[in-house]
Amino acid sequence: MPVVPVDLAGRPYEVRVAPGLLADVGNQCAPLLRKAIVPVVTDANVQAAWGERIDASLRAAGFQPHWKVLPAGEATKSWPYLADVVDWLLALEIERKDHVLALGGGVIGDLVGFAASMLKRGCRFIQLPTTLLAQVDSSVGGKTAINTRAGKNLVGAFHQPALVLADPLALETLPRRELGAGYAEVVKYGLLGDGAFFAWCENHGPALMDGDQALREQAIAASVAAKARIVAEDEFETTGLRALLNLGHTFGHALEAETGFSDRLLHGEGVALGMVLAARYSARRGLIDPAEAERVAAHLRAVGLRTELHELGLTADGAGLVAHMLHDKKMDSGTLPFILLRDIGEAYLARDVALEDVAAFLDEQL
Missing domain, CATH: 1.20.1090.10 (Dehydroquinate synthase-like - alpha domain)
Known part of the structure; x- marks a missing residue:
């Protein structure tokens, strides 16, 4: 399995690339997850394709996944959905050392990463990119943002993930x-x-x-x-x-x-x-x-x-x-x-x- 290190001072993390990573997400993420409750944010299309397998893998590893399913599409990368995700995470009592799972393409990764950067001045998150664009680009490097009426990605933060799991099998369900x-x-x-x-x-x-x-x-x-x-x-x-x-x-x-x-x-x-x-x-x-x-x-x-x-x-x-x-x-x-x-x-x-x-x-x- 190719493992690409992202060597940032004091905050290094791995990008793992291999078929089957999503089906094994519970074991892959277990060393980072400190509580039973695991928040997973995704969109409706990805949830339909991967939700059952992700849920089963997390439960098999002893975790309790809680799902936030958002509409698919670029319009989700916006103020209203950012506020919705933050409020949901606060209701789950997510703490700064907890990890939020971002399951989806660049829209979900950007939105969840930005929400994590703000929650209690910064909690952690794991990227589970399901599109080729997210796997090769937006899930790596820590750029998170939403769109506004003035333009694309104009409001955001640098906030690095703790882990990225890039599973090429996810691309089989991609149009x-x-x-x-x-x-x-x-x-x-x-x-x-x-x-x-x-x-x-x-x-x-x-x-x-x-x-x-x-x-x-x-x-x-x-x-x-x-x-x-x-x-x-x-x-x-x-x-x-x-x-x-x-x-x-x-x-x-x-x-x-x-x-x-x-x-x-x-x-x-x-x-x-x-x-x-x-x-x-x-x-x-x-x-x-x-x-x-x-x-x-x-x-x-x-x-x-x-x-x-x-x-x-x-x-x-x-x-x-x-x-x-x-x-x-x-x-x-x-x-x-x-x-x-x-x-x-x-x-x-x-x-x-x-x-x-x-x-x-x-x-x-x-």
């Missing part, structure tokens, strides 16, 4: 569209810092998408290891290194905002299209060969992801999309840094990007 959204985050690690891994994705991505479990396990472990290295060096995104993980996100978040944070565009789909736009904008600035930018688009298109802005049917122009970017949490003294590419496998933080030029570029893509 292909959700799988593709998560695969975009796998590709991201190749684009931002490992050209050889991007080439691996080009060679194996279609088979991974079609269900090859060995490839999925390999991709999850490699992605988590890449993120763990970055998080260990720049936990709070202060040096610029961790910011590279936002490749595709500035464009993607603007597209998500324009589509109402809805099922019109899943987060990973926005990231995929955002990475294509970042690559094409890099080419426009003479940083990379246009053929390399189209190589990025070709691979994402080959696994079924949208790569053309006009495919979204947006009514906004480039200036309208840039207006969404002004709410980006990376804004600093009126300047928005962009993650651009000098090569496939070599991303960097550009602080000299004029938003007027970005708007003109986006108009060309619409």
Whole structure:
């Protein structure tokens, strides 16, 4: 079983990657659980697919699971549901040394992690990610947040999990569209810092998408290891290194905002299209060969992801999309840094990007 350590000073934890981890969750988590009562937060879709097995595993290990089942979807990552979860945990008399189990995708992981960061000034939580996107990205690194009317992930906290169990078998119940959204985050690690891994994705991505479990396990472990290295060096995104993980996100978040944070565009789909736009904008600035930018688009298109802005049917122009970017949490003294590419496998933080030029570029893509 691949075990990836996330080495943070005084707060290290493991990301375990193996089929069967969810069915064995009681034994896996037992060393961390100090009381019989174990709160589990999930959404309705995940509860239907995994609830009985998780419940049985916890009870077999001597625990009493208490369930909070929330609606599925991005709208759950909001103030009302955050308050609901916090009030529920308080009613269960959860203490600071107790662990809350977050069973689900990025929405549940972010929401539960943020709730745990606030509860009694911080209790502990365990990530049980059930989507590819959560397994390779959002469950690792401690970024937790909710969305607001102003934008995505603008209210949150850095709060690291105590353990992450990434079970590739959970992906078997995932719709292909959700799988593709998560695969975009796998590709991201190749684009931002490992050209050889991007080439691996080009060679194996279609088979991974079609269900090859060995490839999925390999991709999850490699992605988590890449993120763990970055998080260990720049936990709070202060040096610029961790910011590279936002490749595709500035464009993607603007597209998500324009589509109402809805099922019109899943987060990973926005990231995929955002990475294509970042690559094409890099080419426009003479940083990379246009053929390399189209190589990025070709691979994402080959696994079924949208790569053309006009495919979204947006009514906004480039200036309208840039207006969404002004709410980006990376804004600093009126300047928005962009993650651009000098090569496939070599991303960097550009602080000299004029938003007027970005708007003109986006108009060309619409």
